[in-house]
Amino acid sequence: MASRFNALKADTHWQQVWDESQTFAARDDSPKPRSYVLEMFPYPSGKIHMGHVRNYTMGDVLARFRRMTGHEVLHPMGWDAFGMPAENAAMEKKVHPGEWTRQNIAAMKAQLRRLGFALDWSRELATCDPSYYGHEQALFLDFYRAGLVYRKESAVNWDPVDMTVLANEQVIDGRGWRSGALVEKRKLSQWFLRITRFADELLDGLGSLEHWPDKVRLMQENWIGKSQGLQFRFRLSDGDSVEVFTTRPDTIFGASFVAVAADHPIAQALAARDPAAAAFIERCKQGGTTAAELETQEKLGYDTGLTAAHPLGAGDLPVYIANFVLMEYGTGAVFGVPAHDQRDFEFASKYALPIRRVVADGERTDPAFDGAEAYTGPGTLVNSHFLDGLAVEEAKRVVIERAEREGWGQGSTVYRLRDWGVSRQRYWGTPIPIIHCGACGEVAVPREQLPVALPEDVSFDVPGNPLERHPTWKHVHCPQCGGAALRDTDTLDTFADSSWYFIRFASQPEDRPFDREQAERWLPVGQYIGGVEHAILHLLYARFWTRALRHVGLIDLAEPFTGLFTQGMVTHETYKAADGRWLAPEEIGDGVELATGAPVTVGRVEKMSKSKKNTVDPAPIVDQYGADAVRWFMLSDSPPERDLEWSENGIEGAWRFVQRLWRLFDALGEGGAPGEGADAALDRKLHQTIAGVAADVEALSFNKAVAKLYELVNAIEKAAPSAARDAAVRTLAQLVAPMVPHIAEEAWALLGGAGLVADAPWPIVDTALLVEDEVTVAIQVNGKLRDTLTLPKGLARDEVEAAVLANDKVARLLAGRAPRKVIVVPDRLVNVVA
RNA sequence: GCGGACGUGGCGGAAUCGGUAGACGCUGGGGACUUAAAAUCCUCUGCCAUCGGCGUGCGGGUUCGAGUCCCGCCGUCCGCACCA
Numbered sequence: 001m002a003s004r005f006n007a008l009k010a011d012t013h014w015q016q017v018w019d020e021s022q023t024f025a026a027r028d029d030s031p032k033p034r035s036y037v038l039e040m041f042p043y044p045s046g047k048i049h050m051g052h053v054r055n056y057t058m059g060d061v062l063a064r065f066r067r068m069t070g071h072e073v074l075h076p077m078g079w080d081a082f083g084m085p086a087e088n089a090a091m092e093k094k095v096h097p098g099e100w101t102r103q104n105i106a107a108m109k110a111q112l113r114r115l116g117f118a119l120d121w122s123r124e125l126a127t128c129d130p131s132y133y134g135h136e137q138a139l140f141l142d143f144y145r146a147g148l149v150y151r152k153e154s155a156v157n158w159d160p161v162d163m164t165v166l167a168n169e170q171v172i173d174g175r176g177w178r179s180g181a182l183v184e185k186r187k188l189s190q191w192f193l194r195i196t197r198f199a200d201e202l203l204d205g206l207g208s209l210e211h212w213p214d215k216v217r218l219m220q221e222n223w224i225g226k227s228q229g230l231q232f233r234f235r236l237s238d239g240d241s242v243e244v245f246t247t248r249p250d251t252i253f254g255a256s257f258v259a260v261a262a263d264h265p266i267a268q269a270l271a272a273r274d275p276a277a278a279a280f281i282e283r284c285k286q287g288g289t290t291a292a293e294l295e296t297q298e299k300l301g302y303d304t305g306l307t308a309a310h311p312l313g314a315g316d317l318p319v320y321i322a323n324f325v326l327m328e329y330g331t332g333a334v335f336g337v338p339a340h341d342q343r344d345f346e347f348a349s350k351y352a353l354p355i356r357r358v359v360a361d362g363e364r365t366d367p368a369f370d371g372a373e374a375y376t377g378p379g380t381l382v383n384s385h386f387l388d389g390l391a392v393e394e395a396k397r398v399v400i401e402r403a404e405r406e407g408w409g410q411g412s413t414v415y416r417l418r419d420w421g422v423s424r425q426r427y428w429g430t431p432i433p434i435i436h437c438g439a440c441g442e443v444a445v446p447r448e449q450l451p452v453a454l455p456e457d458v459s460f461d462v463p464g465n466p467l468e469r470h471p472t473w474k475h476v477h478c479p480q481c482g483g484a485a486l487r488d489t490d491t492l493d494t495f496a497d498s499s500w501y502f503i504r505f506a507s508q509p510e511d512r513p514f515d516r517e518q519a520e521r522w523l524p525v526g527q528y529i530g531g532v533e534h535a536i537l538h539l540l541y542a543r544f545w546t547r548a549l550r551h552v553g554l555i556d557l558a559e560p561f562t563g564l565f566t567q568g569m570v571t572h573e574t575y576k577a578a579d580g581r582w583l584a585p586e587e588i589g590d591g592v593e594l595a596t597g598a599p600v601t602v603g604r605v606e607k608m609s610k611s612k613k614n615t616v617d618p619a620p621i622v623d624q625y626g627a628d629a630v631r632w633f634m635l636s637d638s639p640p641e642r643d644l645e646w647s648e649n650g651i652e653g654a655w656r657f658v659q660r661l662w663r664l665f666d667a668l669g670e671g672g673a674p675g676e677g678a679d680a681a682l683d684r685k686l687h688q689t690i691a692g693v694a695a696d697v698e699a700l701s702f703n704k705a706v707a708k709l710y711e712l713v714n715a716i717e718k719a720a721p722s723a724a725r726d727a728a729v730r731t732l733a734q735l736v737a738p739m740v741p742h743i744a745e746e747a748w749a750l751l752g753g754a755g756l757v758a759d760a761p762w763p764i765v766d767t768a769l770l771v772e773d774e775v776t777v778a779i780q781v782n783g784k785l786r787d788t789l790t791l792p793k794g795l796a797r798d799e800v801e802a803a804v805l806a807n808d809k810v811a812r813l814l815a816g817r818a819p820r821k822v823i824v825v826p827d828r829l830v831n832v833v834a
Numbered sequence: 835g836c837g838g839a840c841g842u843g844g845c846g847g848a849a850u851c852g853g854u855a856g857a858c859g860c861u862g863g864g865g866a867c868u869u870a871a872a873a874u875c876c877u878c879u880g881c882c883a884u885c886g887g888c889g890u891g892c893g894g895g896u897u898c899g900a901g902u903c904c905c906g907c908c909g910u911c912c913g914c915a916c917c918a
Contacts, residue, residue: 004873215838219913222837227917246918259918297916324916334918342835343916416917535913637846637859645846649860657859659873695850707848707858714858778854783899785854823898829853833898 005662005743007626014745015116023758024063024118028507028518030072036522037063038502038561040530040538041078044104044126045085048111050570050608050646051531053618057634058567058702059529060117064738065697067118068762074522076505077112077119079105081128082429082494084162084178090428090460097428098456101128111619116627116741118758123505127497128428132504134451135513136496137433139549141444144434146552148194151442155263156421158186163463164425165190167493170537185285191432191490192419195544198551199224199415201558202543211563213641216535223536225416230400231331232409234258234308236319242266242308245330245414249403250395253384254337254358256348258308259301259322261332267321270304277302277321284323299324299347308335311408312385322347330414338374345374358384359392420541422493425465427458429491437478437485446479452487465489498538499545502528502560516555525561527700532566539564565700568643572614574603584613605645616646628740629655635702635739658743660713661736665747668729679724685715686728687769693735694762702739709736731763778829779804781813797824804830 018024039059042052063075079101086097093100105126112119125132143149157166161181165188170177195202203224206217230249233241242260246252260266262284271278280302301320308317317335324343325334338348338355348355357369359379367383369375381387387395403409423432431452433445445452455473458466467473467489478485500513506522507514530538539561546560575583578598587593588600608615622630633654638644689712696705712732719725730751737744737757748757772793777800779787786809791800801822804810810832821833 215913218838222914225914225917229918244918248918299916322916324918326917329917331918336918341918343918414917532912639847642840642846647846647860650846653860663874703847703858710858776854780854780899783853783897788854821898823853825853825899829899831853831898 005626005659005666005746007628007658007742008623010742010746011114011116011627014742015113017745017756018116018118018758019113019121021756022122023756024067024073024075024120025122026074026076026120026522027072028521032070032072034074034522035063035066035071035527036074036502036506036525037066037527038074038076038505038525038529040528040534041080041498041501042108043080043083043085044101044108046104046107048108048115048618050616050618052112053115053630054570054634054640054644055529055531055567056112056115056117057631058565058640058700059527060119060631061635061697061702061738062527062529062700064118064741064758065694065762067758068734068738068760069694070761073118074123074506075117075119076123077117077121078124078501078505079108079126079128080494080498080501081105081126082133082491082497084426084428086428087426087460096456096458098128098454101126101428111622114619114622114627115631118741123508125501125504125508127430127494127501130451130453131510132501133430133497134453135504136430136492136500137445137450137452138447139500139513139554140430140492140496141433141447142552142554143193143548144444146548148197148548148551149191150194151189151191153187153189154192154421155185156188156190157183158188160184163465165421165423167421167495167537188423190421190423191434191488192421193496193544193548195420195541196415196417198544198547199226199417201547202417202540205543205547205559209559209562209564212561213532213564213566216532216539216564216566219535220540223417223540227414227416229396229412229414230403230409231412231414232311232403234311234317234335236266236309237307237316240266242319242333243331244333244335245412246335248337248340248396249399250381250384250387250390250392251337251340251358252310252312252335252399253314253387254339254356255310255314255317255335256338256354256356257336257344257351258317258319259325259334259336259347260319261325261327262321262323263327264321264325264332266304266306266319266333270321277304280321284321297323299343299350301347301351303351311403318353320347320351328418329416339369339371340374340376342374342376356383358382358387420493420544422496423488423490424493425468425489426491427454427460427466429494430497431467432488432490432492434488435476435478435485436488437481437483439483440478440480440485443478443480443485449479467491495537495541496545499542500549502542503546503549503555513554519555520557523555523557524559525563527563527565528561529565529567531569535566565640567640568638569607570646571605571643572608572616572646574606574612574614576601576603582611582613587613605643607643608646621651625651625655626658626742628743629658632657632706632740636706637703639703640700657710657713658740660717661732661740661743661747664713664716664729665733665743665750668726669747669750675721675723675726677722677724679719679722682715682719682722682724682728683766684769684772685712686724686731687766689735690731690763691765691767691770694765697738706739709739733757734760734763775827777804777827779807779810780829780831781810782834783831786810786813793827795827797826800824800826800830804832 037059039055063073066073081101086101089100090097157171159166159176159179159181161179166176171183176183227247229247231245233243235241262281271281300323304319306319308319336344338344339357340359355369356367360382361375365382378392381390381395400411433452435443437443455470474487474489476485476487502525503514503519507518509515542560546557549555575588577583577593593600606612633651689708692708693705716728733744733747744757774790775793777789777791787807801824814834819832819834823831
């Protein structure tokens with residue numbers, strides 16, 4: 001009697017079997033080819049969300065598939081466990097961040113296990129564990145000794161809500177990436193990692209990352225922002241000088257002013273003695289930084305009264321303080337060429353400065369420039385003395401050569417990328433292992449004193465850094481002179497923690513961060529999967545960290561992740577009350593809000609978020625439908641790089657499919673009379689599916705693999721009993737095993753498979769069966785499909801042509817005329833041109 | 835503003851090299867089974883229509899043949915942004 005598949009029972013059973021037999025533990029000494037499959041580790045917020053389920057399901061399918069194709073797979077999981085939410089919880093709920101974090105980890109680990117992921121839990125790590133961050137401190141000190149870490153007083157991005165410093169990468173539209181608070185500028189002494197030292201390498205390295213999305217490579221390229229040009233000094237009328245950088249040295253004879261940033265030393269010096277200048281500088285700082293504000297903001301300047309001598313003798317230029325010049329980029333000063341730069345054009349128009357054409361714009365070569373906007377395109381230099389007649393690129397080179405020969409400037413490369421500020425005024429992070437001694441200065445904590453562990457007895461009653469307030473922790477003896485000294489009370493940006501966890505997964509000795517040889521055997525990560533929101537921050541920092549490790553001789557590895565896949569989000573419908581409040585599905589009934597009876601509007605499909613009340617908690621869904629149905633749904637329909645809309649119908653459909661599979665397995669397992677005889681068509685379909693699913697999974701095109709499996713199941717269900725059909729059902733258990741592993745194990749056991757299907761090999765394709773012996777040829781007349789014809793494969797051209805011309809519909813359309821031309825595409829199509 | 839991606843039925847999507855557009859799933863219609871319902875199974879489901887015609891955002895082009903290539907638009911989404 002046919003039974004229904006009991007997902008909950010099967011899930012529990014097989015998860016326990018895998019666990020007990022250590023099925024997914026990666027063996028370091030395996031002779032098999034290695035495959036490192038990694039998904040971005042989660043922050044332990046307390047609950048798994050649908051985005052995690054989708055991310056980890058994709059990685060899991062690949063990991064399981066790779067095992068079946070004979071690889072030794074490393075597929076680990078851990079916890080990105082430091083960070084602000086734990087401190088917020090400490091403040092709100094009066095629990096210690098560590099306790100809160102560890103409880104969350106336990107809860108989320110149980111949820112991940114419930115989904116049956118093929119993870120090697122023996123390598124689990126949490127970044128908040130001293131056995132992890134202690135090694136990170138050692139690496140930090142290695143970088144420190146190699147000159148990759150330095151401390152400087154600098155204007156930093158201060159988040160007034162989180163009360164901490166943010167890296168440039170963490171400021172979005174002038175607001176903190178976490179808090180959303182308007183970021184302020186503050187002067188603080190901060191630790192920096194010298195990422196700019198690797199700017200060129202990080203840029204060039206992108207070229208080797210063929211298996212990264214172009215989009216991410218481009219984003220990193222833009223972020224690094226390499227520009228080449230000329231750097232030179234203007235002599236000023238007060239005897240001082242100002243250095244500028246330009247990417248357009250060719251337009252040097254079109255210069256009509258020099259402008260410096262509001263916080264440029266020249267502007268600051270002037271402000272000290274000129275109240276009007278000081279007032280102007282103050283005004284510049286008030287300008288907003290959002291896109292809309294910048295768009296409409298007027299170009300403003302303050303005439304310093306100084307003049308700058310043109311290096312090629314083309315007169316003296318006025319020097320302004322201008323609100324559009326950034327101190328952080330280049331030298332914080334520019335020369336303005338209004339005819340060929342839009343900002344300079346607007347500025348010159350406002351202050352009635354000369355606008356001189358030096359690049360011919362089509363016909364126009366005269367100096368009088370009367371366009372409505374600057375001309376920034378290519379052209380030939382005019383009104384530029386020795387540059388006249390040269391093309392823009394040529395002229396750039398000539399000017400740089402001359403500047404270098406005459407000694408007033410040099411070719412130079414400028415990057416948008418800034419060094420990575422890593423100091424955070426927070427408790428729940430990796431303590432920076434440096435001691436400040438009045439006599440010795442900065443002193444590295446000796447290796448034998450690592451880890452510098454966080455004190456447990458801290459309070460979060462007042463905002464700010466508890467380490468700063470702790471009565472004893474920061475008071476230490478200087479490791480060098482033994483005198484009284486202070487610990488650095490800052491902790492590392494948590495992006496440092498996630499910059500090397502993938503190496504620690506590969507090798508976890510107790511006494512050092514990793515074993516070089518063992519790490520090099522597993523790395524680089526062949527396939528890394530995560531959200532596109534990490535396209536810059538995490539992925540750039542991890543690439544830097546890896547290069548820094550190589551620089552200090554700890555590993556021979558340039559790029560940490562050779563394959564990257566950025567998956568789409570999980571979305572859901574939203575609902576809004578009449579007054580615009582977001583409503584959760586359970587607040588709604590029959591198109592009205594239950595509480596008020598007012599009608600509800602269905603909003604856009606959006607990323608699941610608490611604020612929009614459109615989240616779906618995976619936990620009850622897994623309990624209701626079983627892990628396999630949830631996994632199958634996560635892989636169906638939407639291409640993995642695109643958004644997936646969660647829907648009740650979708651999960652129902654997935655559950656139906658699991659039951660359909662079970663009916664096939666169960667019917668065969670029941671043992672009735674075995675099928676007899678062949679079924680060539682089904683054999684062919686089976687082998688096409690084996691090959692097709694393998695290719696799709698390898699390409700991470702899970703939605704296509706799913707579609708192919710549906711086709712196969714449809715074909716098996718329709719097929720008459722035969723030995724071939726029985727064989728197809730057995731093979732089906734292997735084919736679905738990476739996606740729906742629990743029912744696959746159940747079927748494998750039922751049908752008498754040896755061992756676990758998780759350890760079974762991927763079925764071998766009979767390539768002879770991939771080729772059809774008959775083909776359906778399309779018949780077109782003048783490019784329009786008129787009929788199809790089934791012919792033996794490989795039939796000679798003239799025979800195909802004859803068969804087509806004998807076709808009724810073709811004959812009718814030709815109406816007795818001879819065709820002008822007949823195009824024959826073998827085994828595909830014939831086009832009769834009348 | 836700069837850079838990028840995308841645009842195919844009611845919906846998610848497929849079409850690997852320029853060669854039968856709409857696989858597969860969802861939704862919906864009809865039917866079988868059932869006292870009834872659920873479940874399951876069968877069947878239809880791009881649009882208009884009588885032959886047949888029209889269809890891959892819009893307008894052109896190349897080609898025997900275009901969702902796919904080229905030119906020009908429109909729209910949506912994402913990233914960056916006063917970067918000299």
